[in-house]
Amino acid sequence: MKNFSDLPLKVRMIILVSFIVIASVFVITVALTTQHRHQANVEFDLRITSVMEAASESMKLAVLIRQKDEVERLVKSLLLTPDLISVTVYDANGELLASANNGVVLPEMEEKRSATITVEQIEIVEFQDFELFHGDENNRKHEEEVVGSIEAIFSTKRLEVNQNMMLRFAAQWTLVVILVAIGLSYYFADALTRPLARLVDATQKIADGDFTHTVENTARDEIGHLSKSFNTMVDELANDIEKRMQTEQALRKSEEHFQALANKAPVGIFQFDVAGACTFANPKCADIMGVTEQDVLSNDWVIWVYPGDQGRVHTGWRKSIDECCSFYSEFRFTHQHEQLTWVICEIYPERDAMGEVQCYIGTITDVTAQKIITEELKRSNDELDSFARIASHDLKEPMRKILAFGSILEEDYLSAMDEKGANYLNRIISAANRMQNLIDGLLIYSRVTTKAQPSKAVDLKIIIADVLSDLEVMIDETKGKVIVENLPLVLADSLQMRQLLQNLITNSLKYHRDDMPPEVLISSKLMGDMVEITISDSGIGFDKNHAERIFGVFERLHGRGGKYDGTGVGLSICKKIVERHGGTIKACGELGNGAQFIFTIPLSEADLHV
Structure with missing residues (x-):
């Protein structure tokens, strides 16, 4: 058997409302019926009492003088009273004076009343099955004299009929009210639960995946608001699910794309x-x-x-x-x-x-291939380093001897030579010096990679101060001027930074114009985790079409000899040093208007977080 809470809401509402209405109607009907029955009994008693009092008063004289004919007449006239069945009159000694009835057989449930006839007042006596009228003994006067008594039997059939009719009416009214209550409770329960049933049906359809279904309800009550909120929730849920499906689809495509990328x-x-x-x-x-x-x-x-x-x-x-x-x-x-x-x-x-x-x-x-290349590169660098050592010793040794013997010839035999021989000797010594400088340049170029030191924080201001100290004689001879702005710390090989800056500053001082002393400006600009260093001069400049060419090994824009002599290796060394530190270098210039050398170097951690 189901519990009450397991029954459908509509059935529970009908049962609950019907129970409340039936209980209320039952209580009201019982109360009204009981009140009506009590009121009818009271009115019946009052009527009988009134009849008996009137009969006692009318028969008092006839009983006192024992006029039987008058008593019988009065008795017969008394029988005309409604519901009165029989009347019997006795004298004071209990002798029958008169008796009459309507010829009706006495039923079991009739009302029997007796009353005494006194000169002063009527005494009412109450028996177990019926009531007799008697006077209050406490108020009875001692001088009263009982002259007779009257017995009357009244029919209660009409009273019972009326009460039964009342009960039937109450029962019919109760039944009608119960039926109406059940009908109304069914109507209102259906009216209240129908929107809820639509909500339940909509919920089930949504649970089955139909998000297009909505609840139609135009009511303005709480259920109407609930239906509107439900439709809004369904719309938002449908949008969320659509977005989620789109997201899942995009995610699947992304996963497929990632899988394809991962596989390839x-x-x-x-x-x-x-x-x-x-x-x-x-x-x-x-x-x-x-x-x-x-x-x-x-x-x-x-x-x-x-x-x-x-x-x-x-x-x-x-x-x-x-x-x-x-x-x-x-x-x-x-x-x-x-x-x-x-x-x-x-x-x-x-x-x-x-x-x-x-x-x-x-x-x-x-990285197996890179490892092999690295090993080969290391071997090549070792061979290059070995070659550099050989070059620095075996190639420079003959140059030193040539220069040594050339110097002896110049000191001891120059006076014995004619002008042509002295010229030849001078050219031999110059060529030997150039050859020695060239070997030194190549040695430095080869060691940019093979003899590099680990990078560390380097203060460029200190490096430039040392370089300018080394170039002091050249600066004095050319009456040059070098302006150094604020420079940061860089992450580099300090020896190679010295070589780089010395080569670039030397170039700016050497290639100056005849009509004005050289002026060199060294400045910097931060560029993320790099610093851009610019060395500008007021020298002779160069054709901008040769901006790339001048960084090549042995490349020179000026002929050998003369005022601007050199090996053509210095700028190549600069480029190799900058690239070894992960930077870039470029040259900008114009004939007669000076030149600019711009290179980038990584910042040190100290200046990187400033």
């Missing part, structure tokens, strides 16, 4: 969970590791690392997981047939909005 990527891409287990690996990853994709997903990837690197890699990787930090390492994988593959592995934690690590994403790049 030239590097290995993989993903780990927070415990370090691999959950995704693209084909290139497995190819670099020399295993299958399933092997990558089902095993600890470190086991494929070259045994000589395993301990270092495993320790670093576990530390990254324990500390939720990134991992970077360069190591080797062992392929089949003992083939080794050099890789650079980078792994970074992916965090949510709360900063919690959700997974790790990493890449593996095959």
Whole structure:
């Protein structure tokens, strides 16, 4: 059997309203019926009392003088009273004086009344089944004299009929009210629950995926507002779901695009969970590791690392997981047939909005070819360094001897030579000096890379001060002027910075105009994590079409000899130093209007965060 709370809302409302109405009608009907019955009994008693009092008063004299004929006449006339069935009169001694009835058989439930006839007042006596009228004994006067008594029987049938009619009417009225109440409760329950039923039906359709369904309700009550709010909610929900579907579709496309990119990527891409287990690996990853994709997903990837690197890699990787930090390492994988593959592995934690690590994403790049090139480059640099040492010794030694013997000839035998021989000797000594300078330039050029020092914070103001100190004689001879503005700290090789600035300042001082002393301005401008250094001069300048050419090795814009002599290596060394530091260099100029050399160098950490 269902609980009341399990019944439909409409049935519960009908039952509840019907119960309240029926209970109320029942209570009201019982109260009204009881009141009516009591009122009818009271009125019946009052009427009987009035009849008996009138009969006692009218018969008092006839009973006193014992006029039986008069008593019988009065008795017969008394029988005309409604509901009176029989009347009997007795004298004071109880002797029957007169008796009469309507010939009606006495039913079981009739009202029997008796009254005494006294000279002064009527005494009322009450029996168990009926009432007799008697006087109040406390107020009875001792001088009263009882002269007789009257017994009367009244019919209560009409009273009972009226009361039964009243009960039937009440029952019929109650039934009608109950039926009306049930009908009204059904109507109102249906009116109240019909919109709710539509809401339930709409909810079910929405649950089935039909977001176009709306609830039609024009009422302005709470249910009407609820229906409008429900329709608004459905519209917003439909929009949210549409946006979500679009987002999911875009996400699927993005995932497909990422999958396609990952499958075609030239590097290995993989993903780990927070415990370090691999959950995704693209084909290139497995190819670099020399295993299958399933092997990558089902095993600890470190086991494929070259045994000589395993301990270092495993320790670093576990530390990254324990500390939720990134991992970077360069190591080797062992392929089949003992083939080794050099890789650079980078792994970074992916965090949510709360900063919690959700997974790790990493890449593996095959750098075997770069390693081979690096080794070959190192070998080439070693060979170049060896050549530079040989050049600095074996090539310069003959030059020193030529210069030495040339100097002896110039000192001891110049007077013995004619003008032509002295010219030849002078040209030999000049060529030997140029050759020695050229060898020194080549040696410096080759050592820009092979003898480079690690980069560190370098104060350019100090470097330039040292350079200007070295060039003091040249500045005095040319009556030049060098203006140095505020320069920052850079991240560079201090020796190479000295070489760079010395070459550029020397050029600006050397290539000056005849009509005015040289003036050099050194300034700087910050450009993100780089600084742009500009060295401007007021010299002879150059044709802008040769802006690239002047940085080539042995390239010169002026002929040999004369005022602007040189080896053609200085600007090549400048370019190589700048590029070795990750910067760029360029030249700007115009014939007769000076030149500008502009280069960029990385800022040091100190000036980078200012």
